[in-house]
Amino acid sequence: MVTHAELMNISAGWIRVLNIMNELESSPRDFGTGDLLHCSEIHTLMVIGKNPDVNVTNLATLLGISKSAISQMITRLARKGLVERYKCPENEKETKLCLTPRGTIAFLGHEQHHAIIFTRMQEKLGIMTTEQYEFLIRVFHAIEETAKEFKDSQG
Amino acid sequence: MVTHAELMNISAGWIRVLNIMNELESSPRDFGTGDLLHCSEIHTLMVIGKNPDVNVTNLATLLGISKSAISQMITRLARKGLVERYKCPENEKETKLCLTPRGTIAFLGHEQHHAIIFTRMQEKLGIMTTEQYEFLIRVFHAIEETAKEFKDSQG
DNA sequence: TTATATTGTTAAACTGCTTAACAATATTGG
DNA sequence: CCAATATTGTTAAGCAGTTTAACAATATAA
Numbered sequence: 490m491v492t493h494a495e496l497m498n499i500s501a502g503w504i505r506v507l508n509i510m511n512e513l514e515s516s517p518r519d520f521g522t523g524d525l526l527h528c529s530e531i532h533t534l535m536v537i538g539k540n541p542d543v544n545v546t547n548l549a550t551l552l553g554i555s556k557s558a559i560s561q562m563i564t565r566l567a568r569k570g571l572v573e574r575y576k577c578p579e580n581e582k583e584t585k586l587c588l589t590p591r592g593t594i595a596f597l598g599h600e601q602h603h604a605i606i607f608t609r610m611q612e613k614l615g616i617m618t619t620e621q622y623e624f625l626i627r628v629f630h631a632i633e634e635t636a637k638e639f640k641d642s643q644g
Numbered sequence: 645m646v647t648h649a650e651l652m653n654i655s656a657g658w659i660r661v662l663n664i665m666n667e668l669e670s671s672p673r674d675f676g677t678g679d680l681l682h683c684s685e686i687h688t689l690m691v692i693g694k695n696p697d698v699n700v701t702n703l704a705t706l707l708g709i710s711k712s713a714i715s716q717m718i719t720r721l722a723r724k725g726l727v728e729r730y731k732c733p734e735n736e737k738e739t740k741l742c743l744t745p746r747g748t749i750a751f752l753g754h755e756q757h758h759a760i761i762f763t764r765m766q767e768k769l770g771i772m773t774t775e776q777y778e779f780l781i782r783v784f785h786a787i788e789e790t791a792k793e794f795k796d797s798q799g
Numbered sequence: 800t801t802a803t804a805t806t807g808t809t810a811a812a813c814t815g816c817t818t819a820a821c822a823a824t825a826t827t828g829g
Numbered sequence: 830c831c832a833a834t835a836t837t838g839t840t841a842a843g844c845a846g847t848t849t850a851a852c853a854a855t856a857t858a859a
Contacts (some may be wrong), residue, residue, distance in 0.1 A: 559820080629657040712807090
């Protein structure tokens with residue numbers, strides 16, 4: 490059983506973690522193409538890479554932001570030569586999206602980057618037991634659900 | 645011992661948690677004063693509340709943002725009547741900061757808000773053993789340290 | 800006492816989002 | 830079949846929150 494002070498420790502630790510993740514995401518990064526890509530840009534590339542030939546509306550839904558925001562983001566990524574807009578012959582109104590070869594390089598670079606981060610984290614953490622794994626998943630769920638409640642209640 | 649798929653699960657869960665926290669923080673909230681305060685605003689109030697009579701430069705350091713950003717933020721919070729700038733008699737160049745009574749209400753409202761969130765999370769999580777507590781703290785540390793490494797290496 | 804450092808403010812620019820207005824294309828209902 | 834409606838995407842304007850650069854005022858050091 491855990492003391493109040495220890496619970497406060499968790500709360501403080503959690504806030505520190507959120508802050509540092511925020512900081513980490515605030516500076517752009519090169520994923521192997523020579524471009525410095527902001528977090529939201531590489532995130533968009535990832536979703537396009539994992540959902541080939543997605544259209545603007547679906548991409549907006551997948552990313553949880555407005556179509557307008559996507560449209561602007563795609564214009565930026567297309568200007569950098571990482572993404573291409575195209576039309577299917579059977580449909581004149583949809584704009585579909587795909588990665589260019591350079592976009593694919595960034596996509597793979599980012600996957601690798603994630604893998605490296607994750608490996609390093611595992612090294613620090615040591616081997617995880619099944620009990621620990623299950624506990625961690627429960628923690629994530631608890632955070633998610635609590636956040637959702639508060640989002641609905643007063644957002 | 646945990647499988648690769650389970651590790652991927654953790655990674656995905658972590659990203660979902662970060663996304664929802666981000667969403668949660670994107671909409672302003674009333675902490676008992678009638679003002680809708682954005683995340684960065686209440687965060688600034690918290691740091692001033694916990695560091696009475698802090699000056700602009702130190703506040704910038706504590707929050708990890710530029711003095712310019714603080715200056716602008718303080719102007720906004722002062723306009724809302726939550727924070728006050730003042731000068732010490734012995735020093736003409738420093739601007740010190742304190743919460744107004746209304747700022748203090750928001751400060752306490754936010755603390756309470758955090759307490760409620762944390763209680764709800766505990767309810768969902770159930771009673772935590774000491775082993776689980778220690779594991780969680782280790783996870784937070786691993787995340788923090790890994791993030792710091794990447795921040796230093798290529799930021 | 801002049802040069803330098805520290806402290807804070809302001810202006811301009813940028814990212815990344817939103818809403819609103821719009822244009823083009825598809826679908827539907829009479 | 831065609832007019833009304835829905836869907837899809839783009840653009841413009843605006844906001845939050847940051848940065849850098851230029852600046853002014855004050856304090857410290859040489």
